[in-house]
Amino acid sequence: MRSFLSGALLALLASTKTSAYPATAISPGAVCTGTFSAISASDFVSNLHPGWNLGNTLDAIPDEGSWNNVPVVASTFDTVKSAGFKTWLQRVSDVVDMIVARGFYAIVNVHHDSWAWADVTQSGANLTMIEERFYRLWYQIGTKLACKSSLVAFESINEPPCNTEADAAEINKLNRIFLQAINDAGGFNPERVVTLVGGGEDSIKTSEWFVAPSGFPNPYAIQFHYYSPYDFIFSAWGKTIWGSDDDKSALQSDFQLLRDNFTDVPLILGEYDASPTNTEPAARWKYVDFLVKTAASFDISCVLWDNGLDHLDRTAGTWRDPNSISMITNSNESTTNSLPGSTEDGSATTQSSSAYIFHQYGTDVTEQSLPFVFNSNTLSSISDSTGSKLSLGTDYSVSGENIIFTAAYLSKHLSSTTAPGIVASLTLQFSGGDSSPVIQIVQWTPPTLSSTSVAASSVSGSDLSIPITWGGLPTVAAVKALTESGIYLFDDWTVYLGPIQQARATYSSHYNWDASHVIITSSAISSVISAGESSVFTFEFYPRDNGVVNGVNFTLTV
Ligand SMILES: *[C@@H]1O[C@H](CO)[C@@H](O)[C@H](O)[C@H]1NC(C)=O
Ligand SMILES: *[C@@H]1O[C@H](CO)[C@@H](O)[C@H](O)[C@H]1NC(C)=O
Ligand SMILES: *[C@@H]1O[C@H](CO)[C@@H](O)[C@H](O)[C@H]1NC(C)=O
Ligand SMILES: *[C@@H]1O[C@H](CO)[C@@H](O)[C@H](O)[C@H]1NC(C)=O
Numbered sequence: 260m261r262s263f264l265s266g267a268l269l270a271l272l273a274s275t276k277t278s279a280y281p282a283t284a285i286s287p288g289a290v291c292t293g294t295f296s297a298i299s300a301s302d303f304v305s306n307l308h309p310g311w312n313l314g315n316t317l318d319a320i321p322d323e324g325s326w327n328n329v330p331v332v333a334s335t336f337d338t339v340k341s342a343g344f345k346t347w348l349q350r351v352s353d354v355v356d357m358i359v360a361r362g363f364y365a366i367v368n369v370h371h372d373s374w375a376w377a378d379v380t381q382s383g384a385n386l387t388m389i390e391e392r393f394y395r396l397w398y399q400i401g402t403k404l405a406c407k408s409s410l411v412a413f414e415s416i417n418e419p420p421c422n423t424e425a426d427a428a429e430i431n432k433l434n435r436i437f438l439q440a441i442n443d444a445g446g447f448n449p450e451r452v453v454t455l456v457g458g459g460e461d462s463i464k465t466s467e468w469f470v471a472p473s474g475f476p477n478p479y480a481i482q483f484h485y486y487s488p489y490d491f492i493f494s495a496w497g498k499t500i501w502g503s504d505d506d507k508s509a510l511q512s513d514f515q516l517l518r519d520n521f522t523d524v525p526l527i528l529g530e531y532d533a534s535p536t537n538t539e540p541a542a543r544w545k546y547v548d549f550l551v552k553t554a555a556s557f558d559i560s561c562v563l564w565d566n567g568l569d570h571l572d573r574t575a576g577t578w579r580d581p582n583s584i585s586m587i588t589n590s591n592e593s594t595t596n597s598l599p600g601s602t603e604d605g606s607a608t609t610q611s612s613s614a615y616i617f618h619q620y621g622t623d624v625t626e627q628s629l630p631f632v633f634n635s636n637t638l639s640s641i642s643d644s645t646g647s648k649l650s651l652g653t654d655y656s657v658s659g660e661n662i663i664f665t666a667a668y669l670s671k672h673l674s675s676t677t678a679p680g681i682v683a684s685l686t687l688q689f690s691g692g693d694s695s696p697v698i699q700i701v702q703w704t705p706p707t708l709s710s711t712s713v714a715a716s717s718v719s720g721s722d723l724s725i726p727i728t729w730g731g732l733p734t735v736a737a738v739k740a741l742t743e744s745g746i747y748l749f750d751d752w753t754v755y756l757g758p759i760q761q762a763r764a765t766y767s768s769h770y771n772w773d774a775s776h777v778i779i780t781s782s783a784i785s786s787v788i789s790a791g792e793s794s795v796f797t798f799e800f801y802p803r804d805n806g807v808v809n810g811v812n813f814t815l816t817v
Pocket of ligand 4: 795797806808809810812
């Protein structure tokens with residue numbers, strides 16, 4: 260559900276009316292012809308890795324196609340299969356058929372219902388109504404899909420909100436109602452693998468409060484989701500770096516708690532996503548490498564969330580970040596991936612990244628040394644986008660764990676007056692591992708905005724799009740927001756963070772960008788009006804230098 264859209268429900272339901280829960284004598288339920296090749300939950304889970312979510316599609320409201328994706332076409336699954344994935348989450352009979360026809364595993368869930376009518380945390384929630392409706396929903400889905408093969412599993416409910424132990428107990432009950440409903444629906448359902456969920460599909464709440472229902476025949480796995488750390492995944496508070504020992508041990512410990520609580524239950528990480536739309540590549544590759552390998556070490560199978568804007572360009576049939584996909588689809592616990600070095604220390608005042616060779620407009624071209632984490636491999640080759648290989652010695656050299664590009668080579672692409680932008684892409688191959696990072700040569704200069712201020716009151720009520728002339732990468736790294744008296748416009752506790760995180764806003768909630776604009780959201784404009792003081796938004800870009808040079812200010816006046 261890594262979506263910034265608020266949501267409702269899976270467009271599925273057959274019109275059949277069934278009796279209210281608890282069911283009495285609906286049996287025998289569906290009767291199937293053919294046979295069902297029963298599979299254990301642990302085989303199902305280990306076979307489905309690596310998996311892929313068809314996100315923001317069948318869960319879109321009001322209809323498939325209403326959000327950022329066109330309706331599902333079969334060729335999308337061919338692209339996903341050729342990348343090496345083996346599963347999907349979601350939807351209904353015809354898409355399930357498209358999926359299993361290609362030999363994939365499929366997991367069908369009810370998705371945004373958890374926000375719409377099935378939220379057990381709402382004060383005054385009518386739990387009886389939720390339970391009855393949930394039973395009827397799963398009875399209908401169970402009937403419709405009763406005769407699908409053992410490649411198809413069901414998941415009770417996506418990310419049910421949960422704040423307390425009592426909420427968690429109700430979610431445990433919903434898991435039981437789900438199992439009752441699909442078993443009553445008959446067919447092959449009693450033998451079907453199911454994935455059960457704990458509160459929010461959160462690893463901690465699940466490890467604390469999940470209890471599996473007893474008395475049902477289905478093989479089951481536990482599914483959880485992981486979008487942590489929140490600030491890195493969602494670009495909050497200027498957290499554009501990842502990879503410190505603390506970052507790693509937090510992820511390790513979250514997975515460990517869950518595994519240690521459920522030592523003999525198959526575990527599926529059913530959603531995770533460090534998106535190329537908003538995370539810095541060197542940080543993202545470190546995260547993907549560590550997450551995939553840590554999951555493998557705990558025998559956890561992974562299913563990538565992809566909302567259509569993240570990984571697969573479903574129209575072009577191409578992956579936006581092939582290096583992440585390569586590690587996700589190939590790496591295991593013992594793989595040694597070579598990765599670009601980058602800033603990991605939260606107290607840093609600038610951010611470096613060897614995913615780029617940055618050169619500033621107006622300065623001389625000199626040799627550049629990129630630190631890498633070789634991880635016991637050697638560099639085999641560097642090739643440009645035409646496929647020609649760079650010459651070791653003339654174009655680059657390797658010294659320790661640094662790749663040094665000569666001034667002569669860089670001068671083939673750059674001069675002090677080259678127009679800002681991405682001027683070349685280089686693919687690095689190593690002797691081992693699954694990582695072949697594509698690094699970019701970027702000419703940069705601070706971007707310019709078409710205007711530098713506006714009265715907040717004149718633009719309140721909607722998002723403000725400000726035309727920008729980009730000065731390098733067409734991406735915003737972070738935004739600092741201060742009132743004219745120096746008060747943090749958002750989250751004053753960020754004063755305790757490092758210099759490139761203090762007073763920083765949150766992507767999507769407060770700011771955004773498109774191909775030719777930076778955007779201040781209506782909610783951020785409201786914050787300025789409430790603060791009652793003119794406020795400066797400093798947009799920062801890569802390479803991040805704390806807004807000193809590579810930033811641009813926009814003032815909302817009050
Ligand atoms: C709760 O839902 C049940 C079942 O739909 C209904 O009979 C009952 O009247 C509802 N209770 C309230 C307080 O609305
Ligand atoms: C189970 O999970 C809880 C909550 O996360 C944790 O406190 C506890 O230590 C875990 N148990 C084991 C055996 O790891
Ligand atoms: C990891 O993958 C390599 C191939 O890339 C394979 O040789 C090795 O056996 C795998 N190790 C484990 C623990 O699965
Ligand atoms: C933006 O404004 C702040 C103070 O409001 C100033 O310190 C900073 O130098 C400005 N940055 C740029 C890039 O103009």
